[in-house]
Amino acid sequence: MSPPADPASTPGEGTRTPVLADVAELAGVSQQTVSRVVRGSGSVARRTRERVEQAIAELGYQPNAAARALVTRRSHRIGVVAASTSLYGPALTLVGVQEAARAAGYSVTVVMVSDLLPATVSEAFQELRGQSVDGAIAVVPEDASQAAVAAADATFPCVLAPGLDGAGVPDAYWSEVAAARAVTEHLLDLGHRTVHHVGGPVDWAESRARSTGWRTALVEAMRVVPRPVRGDWTAASGYRAGREVLAAGATAVFCGNDHMAIGVVRALTEAGLSVPGDVSVVGFDDVPEAAYLNPPLTTVHQDFTEIGRRCVRVLLGRLNRRVVEPGAVTPELVVRQSTGPAPVVASAAPREDAPRSPVPG
């Protein structure tokens, strides 16, 4: 067999990368015609087109994005500002953004921020503007970013990840509130007198939505609302929080995310309590391994990828001066084995069927 006869695969060392003019010369047409073929716009005779296409293939020509962006004022690139962590939610949202952007012919430039100070986030947006992206998505669903997004939006189109669209509270927010309510009610239905809460950082909108849903359900059912414990999304913080709610005598704990729930379960187990025998624990997000934990975790499933896709849809709509409604992605309660009936308090107390009476204190 002879060596592969693909000239494009061996550009040599001194060879300049081909430009429009090279293709034009080889095909014996003007640059403009080549440009028309490349962009697929305007009318080009079939024979000419074929000749040009062959020349392109032969030279391995690829249009220069910078030059195109310069003259078009469109880079076909969108920016994403994301929290530097590898949190499950943001990571998956990014996947969705990628997917949708690529499908629409856009590439994605990511800027990660290490902290969530307003200044840092603003700076990230400035950096993106400097990179001449067409628009940006903030996957930093933080309060801090809200102001930064609003400010940056004056300069170039920006979208906040959960779907907050500049004004008004996003549907996504209320979906999470509803899901958190469902979780709490599920626990109450199991006979727990009240539900403790291990929330995420208060400055995350998601955190607040979940806490709000939990509190609302409790208040509506006229139960005591225990003081929520705050974590930072990590299992380590969940562990610490777990020891706290343990000391508070909780029988049911709703956690702001699955990782914190893992930590809570650990703290409980270490103290000799069984989940769900003694204490029920619920997470949020439904990380892929949630179903395989010990015990399999009851949690709320979220379609983060879809959230990312919708962000792109909204942003791309904005670029074309259209307003696209993101619509809500409904999170769904997934009951597994970390939740169960409330433990019978007194040792030999007869099993009550529905201990639904308002708590004494």
Place this chain on the structure above:
Amino acid sequence: MSPPADPASTPGEGTRTPVLADVAELAGVSQQTVSRVVRGSGSVARRTRERVEQAIAELGYQPNAAARALVTRRSHRIGVVAASTSLYGPALTLVGVQEAARAAGYSVTVVMVSDLLPATVSEAFQELRGQSVDGAIAVVPEDASQAAVAAADATFPCVLAPGLDGAGVPDAYWSEVAAARAVTEHLLDLGHRTVHHVGGPVDWAESRARSTGWRTALVEAMRVVPRPVRGDWTAASGYRAGREVLAAGATAVFCGNDHMAIGVVRALTEAGLSVPGDVSVVGFDDVPEAAYLNPPLTTVHQDFTEIGRRCVRVLLGRLNRRVVEPGAVTPELVVRQSTGPAPVVASAAPREDAPRSPVPG
């Protein structure tokens, strides 16, 4: 109080974004002088510089990246090709890449691939080349990508994530082999007669490195080498694999990553076995929640972020025609509570001190 007197924050609707010429006119100098101030190169009189800087601030000028890239032939942007999943390792590596790139004044464009076919990966690199990035990093540590990277590297500088530098086997590979050996020896030292293995996809270099280390340790200790079971990194696949090794009567299982280990532990627990009482399980990667699982998982810690940083260092070095040795990041065995002494086989058998003799069959 009067409204804030910051003209930059309210560019209005019809205002064109300012360009070099605008700044030059306002400052009463030539474009070139402004350019020099912006780039910080060349010599500019102090007074002139101050005047220009003020004009820049007043106009909120920001250089146009596209124009700069066009003339400089440097976009100051690097590309990353990553697997579309939100796997812990790649996600964290990306964080490291981001961090280092940003520190060096580069921004990062990410292309995610949904599958790992050579054609798909090659296409991703082509797309990046079209985006005129200065270089690219493959965080798709897959065999398929290796060829694609090599091919793309002919066109523009590319680096493969674990540190494979075009030729030769990377240090990173051997580090993983060593770590896997350490795991296996740890298990053997605990008295297990052999160690079963739940590996990742065979076409991942990491997978093979880990499997190789495991096999080597077993062979050196003259133990039977059980047929490894393959998973796909997910807990679900680990669960299925767990049932297999269970049927094979394993007393020690080394998993290719933590998530599969979670699945294995689940399968074991479900079958009424205790970990580590009946079976010891080890993971790989040390995801943050590993320490809080039930039981806390013995695993191998990896500094993925550092790997990402080093990739950038190597790539940026390449851009400046320097060869930078990535160096190896040594993974470290973290012993927690999922590993313990081998169970005593016969009910009342006297406890052997070191059951190190070669296995019967």
Place this chain on the structure above:
DNA sequence: TCGAACATTGTTAACGTTAGCACTCGAGGC
């Protein structure tokens, strides 16, 4: 006092692409 070296600034020509207009044909209606 003169010229050389230097610091500072300006002028001009790229970089690779696309938009806008102008041009050349052949076909078809009158």
Place this chain on the structure above:
DNA sequence: GCCTCGAGTGCTAACGTTAACAATGTTCGA
């Protein structure tokens, strides 16, 4: 046969920046 129309094509001027060179003064040693 003339005019109009449209398809197909080419020419020219941007887009916003930087590199290379040229043109100023300015300073300093001889």
